[in-house]
Amino acid sequence: MNLQLTRFVSATSYPALSQTGFVLCSRSRFLFGVSPITTTSTDVAYQAPISPDTTTTYGVDQVLTSCPESNTLLDICYDWDRVPVPSSLKEFEKRWSNRHTPIDYSGVWRFRELFPFAPEEKIVTIGEGQTKLQQANVAAKFAGINAGNLYLQYEGLNPSGSFKDNGMTAASTHANMVGAKVTACASTGNTSASLAIYASVTGLFRCVVFIGSGKIAYGKLSQALDYGAATIQIEGDFDDALLRVREVCEQENIYLCNSVNPFRLEGQKSIMYRVLESLQWEIPDWIVVPGGNLGNSSAFGKAFMELKQLGLIDRIPRLAVINAQGANTLYQLYEEGGLRWNDGRPDVVKSDTFYTDMDEQNRRASTLASAIEINRPVNLMKCLRALDVCDGVVREVNDEQILDAKATVGAGGLGCEPASGASLAGAKLLREEGVIAPSDRVVCILTGHQLKDPTATVGYHTFNAKDKENALVKRGITQAQFTNRPTPVPNDLEEILKVVRGL
Numbered sequence: 001m002n003l004q005l006t007r008f009v010s011a012t013s014y015p016a017l018s019q020t021g022f023v024l025c026s027r028s029r030f031l032f033g034v035s036p037i038t039t040t041s042t043d044v045a046y047q048a049p050i051s052p053d054t055t056t057t058y059g060v061d062q063v064l065t066s067c068p069e070s071n072t073l074l075d076i077c078y079d080w081d082r083v084p085v086p087s088s089l090k091e092f093e094k095r096w097s098n099r100h101t102p103i104d105y106s107g108v109w110r111f112r113e114l115f116p117f118a119p120e121e122k123i124v125t126i127g128e129g130q131t132k133l134q135q136a137n138v139a140a141k142f143a144g145i146n147a148g149n150l151y152l153q154y155e156g157l158n159p160s161g162s163f164k165d166n167g168m169t170a171a172s173t174h175a176n177m178v179g180a181k182v183t184a185c186a187s188t189g190n191t192s193a194s195l196a197i198y199a200s201v202t203g204l205f206r207c208v209v210f211i212g213s214g215k216i217a218y219g220k221l222s223q224a225l226d227y228g229a230a231t232i233q234i235e236g237d238f239d240d241a242l243l244r245v246r247e248v249c250e251q252e253n254i255y256l257c258n259s260v261n262p263f264r265l266e267g268q269k270s271i272m273y274r275v276l277e278s279l280q281w282e283i284p285d286w287i288v289v290p291g292g293n294l295g296n297s298s299a300f301g302k303a304f305m306e307l308k309q310l311g312l313i314d315r316i317p318r319l320a321v322i323n324a325q326g327a328n329t330l331y332q333l334y335e336e337g338g339l340r341w342n343d344g345r346p347d348v349v350k351s352d353t354f355y356t357d358m359d360e361q362n363r364r365a366s367t368l369a370s371a372i373e374i375n376r377p378v379n380l381m382k383c384l385r386a387l388d389v390c391d392g393v394v395r396e397v398n399d400e401q402i403l404d405a406k407a408t409v410g411a412g413g414l415g416c417e418p419a420s421g422a423s424l425a426g427a428k429l430l431r432e433e434g435v436i437a438p439s440d441r442v443v444c445i446l447t448g449h450q451l452k453d454p455t456a457t458v459g460y461h462t463f464n465a466k467d468k469e470n471a472l473v474k475r476g477i478t479q480a481q482f483t484n485r486p487t488p489v490p491n492d493l494e495e496i497l498k499v500v501r502g503l
């Protein structure tokens, strides 16, 4: 495939702003009704390293995935004094009546005053974020939480079938701002599907996706292929693919859309805005989310930190990040190793040593929840900050727990892919440990659609421990508690009726 590579052009000139780090400025109040929402624009936004030891800031017209000076991750920061943020989150509901306007229809951009980095005319949206918070009593019973208190946030209802669209609309917008013509990502599957759909629907840029060999669920691979993405399958896993795509993007000036891109996480904050909106702006006790590259958890922490500092919420929910046992770097570092944010100065020797040992012992992530099969979560440091802000905990669950939870979600709701099952499995574990109380209000984030990974689902429901061909048996699963087996019947009406009548 012939990719036309185009050098980036700066779309805006950018006035230098002083660094405020994560401590937000005080700001004057605006009401949607009193002072009409003005165009969100780039002159109130800038990029700053998450490290408190570096004060250099960068304009939002720059394409960066880390601070060139300190090499740490970057945040998008705002001069809130100059942003017309509403005085109450309820004000955002007014946008519901304006659904013919794409940026008001979008479940991401209708909260755009909470991440005002883009001029409205540059916003790229394909109608993402029409997702649902479902009160889920079958799942509540499974987890041991009181009926009515457990909610599932279905991010699988996004256009590409996963939460990634929340972030990709923001990254695509930034790509559009800087005039990028080629974009790329490494992916366990959902990022590639999401980037590919934005490229194909908008036609604004080409995209090239890097995936690990044999490491991607078919539903996701089929999306990237169908949407016309240039798909590069490299020998290795996600971490290898990410390393390579970063090198390629650097050398060829391609716009990188992985979650090291700080603009992506700005869009992912909106998942929390929609959760709060669905709860009529009440704050739940817990947000439970699967942890892979830790973009979501990082974005959620930033969302709550900002809402609290803006005076838009009065308390912050607790955050539980759930690793797969076979890909448990965060769990190991946070719960076992005691690594903490430590006011922006985490003990990096701990994480460096962990990674050195991982490499020396050739330990590689391995889980059926392929979306979170990640060794080196790139947003580790931002996630530590989120855990600090949200008084968070980290847990690991095994593949069997993940798939039982996934089957429970499917039996009582809209279904999800394996990685998403980790959140309900994690909620159950935390309930058993007494960390979550039965009366707590708990929101589990379902990150991907049920149809993403049919192999895992069919493998579960046809589970037979003796069947060496079963996808799960091959992965070492020994039992499946909630199977719904298909019944084989001869093609004979009487035989079929016998079965139907016996149901």
Ligand SMILES: Cc1ncc(COP(=O)(O)O)c(C=O)c1O
Residues within 6 Å of the ligand: 162, 188, 189, 190, 191, 259, 290, 291, 292, 293, 294, 295, 296, 297, 371, 372, 417, 419, 420, 447, 448
């Ligand atoms: C379905 C699904 N769940 C969870 C994750 C992990 O999300 P994060 O990298 O934000 O931790 C991914 C990432 O690919 C995913 O596709």
